[in-house]
Every structure is written in structure tokens, then in C-alpha cells.
Amino acid sequence: xxxxxxxxxxxxxWNEQASVADVVREVRGELPGVGVLVVDDxxxxxxxxxxxxxxxxxxxxxxxxxVGGAMRLGYRYGYEHDYDVVIQVDADGQHDPRYVPxxxxxxxxxxxxxxxxxxxxxxxxxxxxxxxxMTMLSAALSxxxxxxxxxxxxxxxxxxxxTIELFAFWYPxxxxxxxIEVLVRLVRNGYRLAQVPVTMRQxxxxxxxxxxxxxxxxxxxxxxxFALSMVRK
Amino acid sequence: xxxxxxxxxxxGLAVLSIIxxxxxxxxxxxxxxxxxxxxxxxxxxxxxFPGLLNPLSRAIGVASGVSLVLFLAVVFLLVVCIHLxxxxxxxxxxxxxxxxxxxxxxxxxxxxxGQ
Numbered sequence: 099x100x101x102x103x104x105x106x107x108x109x110x111x112w113n114e115q116a117s118v119a120d121v122v123r124e125v126r127g128e129l130p131g132v133g134v135l136v137v138d139d140x141x142x143x144x145x146x147x148x149x150x151x152x153x154x155x156x157x158x159x160x161x162x163x164x165v166g167g168a169m170r171l172g173y174r175y176g177y178e179h180d181y182d183v184v185i186q187v188d189a190d191g192q193h194d195p196r197y198v199p200x201x202x203x204x205x206x207x208x209x210x211x212x213x214x215x216x217x218x219x220x221x222x223x224x225x226x227x228x229x230x231x232m233t234m235l236s237a238a239l240s241x242x243x244x245x246x247x248x249x250x251x252x253x254x255x256x257x258x259x260x261t262i263e264l265f266a267f268w269y270p271x272x273x274x275x276x277x278i279e280v281l282v283r284l285v286r287n288g289y290r291l292a293q294v295p296v297t298m299r300q301x302x303x304x305x306x307x308x309x310x311x312x313x314x315x316x317x318x319x320x321x322x323x324f325a326l327s328m329v330r331k
Numbered sequence: 332x333x334x335x336x337x338x339x340x341x342x343g344l345a346v347l348s349i350i351x352x353x354x355x356x357x358x359x360x361x362x363x364x365x366x367x368x369x370x371x372x373x374x375x376x377x378x379x380f381p382g383l384l385n386p387l388s389r390a391i392g393v394a395s396g397v398s399l400v401l402f403l404a405v406v407f408l409l410v411v412c413i414h415l416x417x418x419x420x421x422x423x424x425x426x427x428x429x430x431x432x433x434x435x436x437x438x439x440x441x442x443x444x445g446q
Contacts, residue, residue: 137434157438159430171431178435271427 100202103182105132107198108172110165111189112139115148118189122152125187128195135175136189137168145189165253166276170269173257177266184265185256193254197296201256208292209261210284212247213254215298228313231320235278238324242285247293251277254296261289274319279327286328339378347371370407 099105107125111118118136125134136149140162150156157171169186176184183202187193197213204211235250251274257265261284270279284291350367353359359367377383377400384396393399 155438155442157434159434161430163427163430167427167430171434174431175435175438 099131100129100183100199101206103202103205104180105129105183105185105198105202106172106176106179106181107132107134107185107187107195108169108176109134109136109149109154109187109189110139110168110172111136111141111145111149112162112168113141113143113145114189115141115143115145117191118145119148119152121187121189121191122149122154124191125195125198126153129198132198133179133181135172137172139163139165139168164271164273164276166269166271169276170265170271173262173265173269174267177262181262182259183256184262186253188253192298192300194297194299197254197294198256200294200296201254204292204294205256205258207290209258209289210281210291211256212249212252212291212293213256213296214247214249214252214293215296226310226313227317231313231317235320235324239281239285239291242282243291245290245292247281247291249293250281252296253277254298264289272323274323275327278320278323279330282324282327283330336379336381339381340375343371343375343378347375 107129109118109121109125122134122136125132134154136145136154136156138146138149138156138158140159146156146158157175159168159171172186173184183205185198185201187195187198193213201211201213232249232251236248239247239250264284264287265280268283270276272279281291347368350359350364350371354361354364377396381397384399388394388396388399391399393402
């Protein structure tokens with residue numbers, strides 16, 4: 099229980115055996131009394147075993163679906179087990195669980211809260227086309243939301259019961275759909291979005307990509323997903 | 332011209348027999364069997380008598396019946412491809428839901444056994 103609410107931490111993990119156990123232990127240590135669900139997204143390594151040994155509940159998908167697929171399963175679990183709040187935390191250790199109570203508190207006045215990297219705290223930087231994509235998305239969504247959203251691609255997010263009820267049945271599986279399309283749909287349907295500034299840490303495992311080709315493709319796909327989600331029903 | 336007619340007629344019959352064999356072995360859903368069977372029934376007479384569509388094609392301003400058949404074939408195949416993409420998308424959504432159900436059931440089973 100945090101702030102009188104039943105909170106479930108959902109950690110989507112795909113081949114994260116190196117870091118998932120530490121993340122689970124840290125979450126359980128910092129936040130006693132919250133549910134911890136690791137969604138093993140069809141890993142080929144020992145992600146499930148490591149997470150279970152560290153004390154998490156594990157739901158294992160039979161094959162890889164991507165973050166969106168893993169998260170819909172997480173929201174369904176939260177929905178069926180009557181949680182008030184579902185919070186997504188990445189399995190690579192970049193999200194600090196000490197911010198979780200802040201996210202939960204922010205849900206008092208919002209349906210969906212994003213832990214945002216560019217909102218003043220921390221020193222996260224990106225460059226080139228990836229940055230343009232993020233800047234444009236953030237500008238467009240902030241305008242639609244009538245409140246600032248400076249980090250639309252953050253994977254550190256909290257949903258209240260109303261949003262859980264939507265995501266248990268609708269959550270896009272496509273690349274970037276789980277970040278961009280989700281936000282557009284929420285804003286278009288009158289859900290209130292808010293953000294809380296957070297510092298992200300170095301990933302414990304895995305490296306982010308900085309190739310210019312990849313970030314250009316990223317820009318194009320982000321633009322496409324955004325355009326599609328504006329016209330989709 | 333006769334040689335060409337033989338070639339097209341044989342091709343048409345070959346496709347029809349492949350469809351028949353697939354249906355007979357229960358490898359093809361009935362709806363697709365009906366679709367392709369109808370295509371075969373339309374195409375084979377045209378393969379044997381390529382001139383059949385000439386009056387129609389002249390009436391709608393296409394120079395020859397053969398061109399009209401080619402045009403219609405391209406449009407038809409395009410529609411079939413779109414339909415198949417749609418069907419694959421639907422199937423993926425269905426398997427996704429099944430995968431989630433399976434994962435939830437197994438999690439629940441483990442929780443009950445553990446208690």
C-alpha cells in the first residue's frame with residue numbers, strides 16, 4: 099500500500115537475466131507492500147528463474163511480443179487482481195524505485211503519470227533525429243494535453259484504475275505504439291496526463307543505440323505512429 | 332494463337348486441380364476453396380476462348396479482351412493480398428490474446444500450488 103492504494107509494479111523483461119533480479123530486490127526493498135510482477139516476454143535466458151528467486155511473481159509469455167505485448171499482460175493482471183495503480187518499471191535498472199511514491203501521489207490529480215527525464219532533474223541528453231522526434235512529440239502532446247509532457251517516450255509510468263481498465267483490453271503491440279500511440283489515445287479520450295521529474299540511472303545491462311541511421315528511422319516511425327494514432331478510432 | 336490457347340488452358344486446368352487436391356486433403360478452408368474455384372470457373376473458358384471478352388471490352392473502351400482480363404486480374408490479386416494482410420493481423424491479435432491467457436493461467440496455477 100502506498101498512499102492508501104494497492105500498487106503493482108510491472109517489470110517487462112526480455113533476456114534481462116543480468117539485471118532483473120537486482121531490480122526486483124531493489125523494488126521490494128524500497129517499496130515493501132507493493133506487488134511485483136515480472137512479465138517475461140519470451141526470454142531465451144534465465145530471466146524467469148532469476149526474477150522468481152528474487153521474490154517477484156512471474157508471468158511468462160510463450161513467445162516474444164515486445165514491450166507493448168508484455169505491458170498489456172501486466173495491466174490485465176493488475177485489472178484482474180484489483181490493483182488501484184499499475185506502474186511500469188524497466189528491467190535494466192535505469193528507473194529508480196524511490197520515485198514511485200511521487201508517481202503514486204501525482205495520480206491524485208491525473209489518470210496517467212509519466213516519470214520524465216527532461217523535466218529539470220537529471221542530466222539525460224539525446225542528439226540528432228532522435229532528439230527532433232522527441233521534441234516534436236512532446237510539443238504536440240503537451241499542446242493537446244493542456245499541460246506539459248516533456249518526455250513522451252519514458253518507460254517509467256503510472257496508471258490509475260480508470261487507465262488500467264482501458265489498458266487491460268487495449269494496448270498496442272507495435273514498436274513505439276506502446277509509448278506514443280498510448281499517450282495520444284489517452285489525451286484524445288479525455289484522460290488527464292501529468293509528469294513527475296525523475297533522474298534516470300545508467301543501465302545495468304544493455305546499451306542504448308546512437309547510430310544516425312537508426313535514429314533517422316526512429317524519427318520516421320515515430321512520425322508515422324503519431325499520424326496514425328491521430329486518425330485511428 | 333492456337334499454341335497460346337493450349338498453354339493458357341493447361342495452366343488454368345492445373346491451377347483448378349491444385350485447388351481441388353488441397354480441398355480434398357482438407358488443407359484449404361472452404362471459403363478460400365469456393366473463392367479460387369469460382370476464379371477457375373471464370374478463367375478456364377477465357378483461357379480456351381480468349382476472344383470471349385472482346386465485345387465487353389470494346390463496350391467499355393478497352394482495346395482487347397486480353398488486356399481487360401489482365402487488368403481485372405491485377406485488381407483482383409491486389410484485393411486478395413489486402414484481405415490476407417488483414418486476416419494475418421487479426422490472427423496475430425488472436426494469438427496474442429491466447430498467449431496472454433496462457434501466461435496468466437500458468438501464473439495463477441503456480442500461485443495456487445505455492446500456497
